[in-house]
Amino acid sequence: MLTAHRTARTTRTLWRLRPLWNDLTAAVPRITPDRPLTSIGALLRSPRAMRLRLYRQVIEIRDAPLTLEGHVTPSTVARAQRGGYEPGSFDLIHARYLYCHLPTREAMVERAARWLAPGGWLVIEEPYHLPAETSPFPAVQRLLTAYQRMYREHGADMAWARGLPALLARSGLTEVSFTGNLGCMGGLDKDRWRPLISQAAPALLAEGLVTEGDLGEFSALLDDPAFIDIPQVTISAWGRRATQLPATPATS
Numbered sequence: 027m028l029t030a031h032r033t034a035r036t037t038r039t040l041w042r043l044r045p046l047w048n049d050l051t052a053a054v055p056r057i058t059p060d061r062p063l064t065s066i067g068a069l070l071r072s073p074r075a076m077r078l079r080l081y082r083q084v085i086e087i088r089d090a091p092l093t094l095e096g097h098v099t100p101s102t103v104a105r106a107q108r109g110g111y112e113p114g115s116f117d118l119i120h121a122r123y124l125y126c127h128l129p130t131r132e133a134m135v136e137r138a139a140r141w142l143a144p145g146g147w148l149v150i151e152e153p154y155h156l157p158a159e160t161s162p163f164p165a166v167q168r169l170l171t172a173y174q175r176m177y178r179e180h181g182a183d184m185a186w187a188r189g190l191p192a193l194l195a196r197s198g199l200t201e202v203s204f205t206g207n208l209g210c211m212g213g214l215d216k217d218r219w220r221p222l223i224s225q226a227a228p229a230l231l232a233e234g235l236v237t238e239g240d241l242g243e244f245s246a247l248l249d250d251p252a253f254i255d256i257p258q259v260t261i262s263a264w265g266r267r268a269t270q271l272p273a274t275p276a277t278s
Contacts, residue, residue, distance in 0.1 A: 033073040036080050045201060046147055046264055047083050050118070058086045084205060114143045122151040127182045132193060139197035142267035148199060149264040152187035153209075161255055165243040166211070170257060172235035173226060190263040199265025207260040212253035219257065220248050 051058050119138050125131040139148055158170035177184055194202045211219040223244060230236045247253040 111141045117146045120149045136197045145269045151262045154187040155184040187261040194265035202265040204263040209258040211255040
């Protein structure tokens, strides 16, 4: 019964992601060797094959915008910051770890939604930091409390991503969906936080938020094979502009 429930959930998720996956892989076909699944083809696959396909599909959805970012010019970025795009300018807009740092983040998301052409996608990936005090490691509690406080004092909001799906829906987008990727702190070569803390360490020390002893204790934890923690979730949310935009009322 549990296997059947899990397989049904995997199948539903695959079909929820399929429209976005189809459009992204059509734009960047080299990121996937797979062809889109037909309904019959999906039903004939084994539960394990379906789970692997879902895993790969999520990775490919994340890889496509990153590949396309290489084609973004500095003038494109500058114009976006000034808000100088007409409605319907883009088939795909992707932003990663950006809006959490902006003071008018919600207004900027709404503006980006208006820039989409009919049928276009807005894909946003943002960090959602788990409460520092919930870590089972006192050294991590102290360090993440300081890290989150520093970003908060500089205007960033590391918890706002929870509202992303609702914001996309309020912005007039359809087919809104989301997924999450758990961050890994520790686990030796699986760790992603040593470089982040190393980069932030001078500012944390200068502002008196941590001590050299705190940083040394954290470094020792990272060298311990038994140290594994989950400090954040990267929330990926997306929505699609309706294929037919509402008609503009005639003016007399």
